[in-house]
Amino acid sequence: MKITDITLDHLRLELDPPFHAAWDPVPRRHFDATIVRVHTDEGVTGIGSGDTMDGFDAFRHLFIGQDPLHITRHVKAIETANFHGGHYWPLEAALWDIVGKVHGRPVSELFGNATKRLPAYASCGELKSPEERVATALKVREAGFGAMKIRIDRDRVSEGIAAVRAVREELGEDFDIMVDLNQSWRMAGDTTDATDLARTRKTLARLAELDVFWVEEPLPYADLDGFKRLRAENPGVRIAAGEMHHSTTELLRYLEEDALDVYQMDVVLAVGMHRARTLAEVARLKHRHFTPHSWTNGIGVLANLHVSAGVGGGPYFEFPFDPPGWTPERRDFMLAEPVRVDAEGCVRVPDAPGLGVELDEDAVERWRVG
Template sequence: MKIADITLERLRLELDPPLRAAWDPDPRRHFDATIVRVHTDEGIVGIGSGDTMDGFDAVRHLFVGQDPLDIVRHVRAIETANFHGGRFWPLEAALWDVFGKVAGLPVATLFGGAGRALPAYASTAELKAPQERVEVAWQVREAGFQAMKIRIDRDRVEEGVAAVAAVREALGPEFGIMVDLNQSWRMAGDTADATDLAATRRLVRRLSELDVFWVEEPLPYADRRGFQQLRADNPGVRIAAGEMHHSVPELLSCLDEDVLDVYQMDVVLAVGMHRARTLAELAQHKHRAFTPHSWTNGIGLLANLHVAAGVGGGPFFEYPYDPPGWTPERRDFMLTEPVRVTASGELEVPQRPGLGVELDEEAVQRWRIG
C-alpha cells in the first residue's frame, strides 16, 4: 500500500453571536478547521484535523509514495518538518485512521485498549459572572457531566473566584471543578505579562480552599520552579499543564523534575499521537496523570480520545462545552453527528475501525474556503 495523495480542505464556520473565549484577545467571529485526507492506492482514506497545516505543501513530497503504515518513519519526518515552522500533527492522526481501517480496529485498541469510555468534564470558554456560571453549571450537570472547568482571567480574579465559589455552593462537594488560568502561553497579539508567582500562589491557595480538582496553566511554561512551588504550597490541589508543549525533551525534563501532577499534551497540536502515548505512559509510571487538551474540533477530539483511552488516561477527559456560546453543533459542524457524551457523562470510543470520523460531505462543501 502507498500514499497516493494528501489533500487539505480549509473550512470556516461564521460565528454569530461570536465566541468570547477567555484566552482570545478579540471575540472569535469564525471557527476554522483544516481537514487532512490521506488517500491510498488501495482506496482507503484516512482523516485528520486539528492544527492549520499551514505550509504543508512544501513538504507533501516527503510522504506521498510512502507506505502509510510506517508510522514511526512518518512521525520522524513530521518532526523534521515541524522544526522549520510547521505543525503537521493532523497528518499523523489521518495516518493512524488509515492504520485502524487496515487493521479493522479502533485506534484506541492499537494504542493499548485500556478503556472504551472516559468520564468527560465540560470545558468552558467564556468569562461569566457568578450567577451566569452557576446557570451553565446546572445545564452541564443535567447533561450528565460530573465536572466542569472554569476560566479565570488575570484581570478579573475576584469575579473568577466568586464564580468558582458560587458553583461549589450550588452544586455541592461531589461536583468536580477545575480552573484554568491560561498563563502558560499566549494567543497571537496578547503581549501582557503573566501574573507573578506571589499573586499566583495566593490565588491557587484560595482555589484549594474551594476544593478545586486541579488548577491549569497557572504560570508560563518556563517557570518550572514556580510550578514546583505551587505544588509544594498546595498539596490538596493538582497542578496541570502542557497542552501546547511542543518539545518532547522539555516534557521529559518536566517528568524527571516532577513539575506537574497532570500532563495535557494535545495530540493534534503539540507532540502527536505516537509521542503523546509514550509520554503518557511515562507519566503513569511516575504516578502522574495524562488527560489531553482537546480544544479543536470533533476530529481532533476523537484523536485525543483514542490515545487517552488506549493508554488508560484520566481521571477525566476534556469536552469543550459552554452553552450557548460553544456547543457540539458549532464545534463539530463538519461531522454527520457531533461527538456527544452519554447520559452518565462519559465519552465512548467509537468502535468503528480507525478514528471513527464520519464527515458530512455536504457541510464540508458548504463551509469550504480553500
C-alpha cells in the first residue's frame, strides 16, 4: 500500500451569536476546522483533524509514495516537519485511521484496548456569572454528566470562585468540579503576564476549601518548580497541565520530577497519538492520570478518545460542552452525527474500524473555504 495524495479541506463555520472563549480576548465569530485526508492506492482513505496544517504543502512530498502503515517513520518525519513549519499531528491521526481500517479494528484496540467507554466531564468554555454557571451546571447534570470544568479569569478570580461555590452548593458533594486557570500558554498577541506564584497559591487554597477535583494550568509551563510547590502545598487538590506542551522531552521531565497529578497532552495539537501513548503509559506506571485535552472538533475528540481508551486514561474524558454557546452541533458541524455522551455520562469508542469518523460531505462542501 502506498500514499498517493494528502488533501486538505479548510472549513469555516460562522458563529452567530459569537462564542466568548475564556482563554481568548477576542470573541470567536467563526470556528475553523481543517480536515486531512490521506489517500492510498488501495482505496483506503484516512481522516484526521485538529490543528490548522498551515504550511504543510512544503512537506507533502515527505509522505507521498510511502507505506501509510509505517507509523514510526511517519511520526519522526512529522516531528522534523513540525520543527520547520506548523504542527501536523492531524496527519498522524489520519494515518492511524488507515491502520485501523486496514486491520478492521478501532484504533483504541491497537493502543491497548483498556476500555470501550470513559466517563466524560463537561468542559465549559465561557466565563459566566455564578447564577449563569449554576444554570449551565443543572443542564450538564441533566445531560448525564457527573462532573464539569469551570474557567476562572485571572482578573476576575473572586467572581470565578463564587461561581465554583455556587455550583458546589447547588449540585452537592457528589458532583465533581474541575477548575481551569488557563495560565500555561497564551493566544497569539496576548502578551499579558501570568498570575504570579504567590497569588496563585492563594487561589488554590481558596479552591481547596470547595473540594475541587483538580486545578488545571495554574502556572506557565516553564515554571516547573512552581508546579511542584503547588502540589506539595495542596495535597488535597490534583494539579493538571500539559495540554499544549509540544516538547516530549520536557513532558518526560515533568514525569521524572513528578510535577503533576494529571497529564493532558492533546494528541492532535501537542505531541501526536504515538508520543502521547508513550507519555500516558509512563504516567500510568507512576500512578498518575492521563486525561487528554480535547477542545477541538469532533474528529480531534475521537482521536484523543481512542488513545485515552486504549491506555486506560481517566478518571474522566474531556467533552467540550457549554450550552448554549458551545454544543456538539457547533463543535462537530462537519460530522454526519455529533459525538455525544450516553445516558450515563460516558463517551463511547465507535465500533467502526479506524477512528470511526463519518463526514457529512454536504456540510464539508457548504463550509469549505479552501
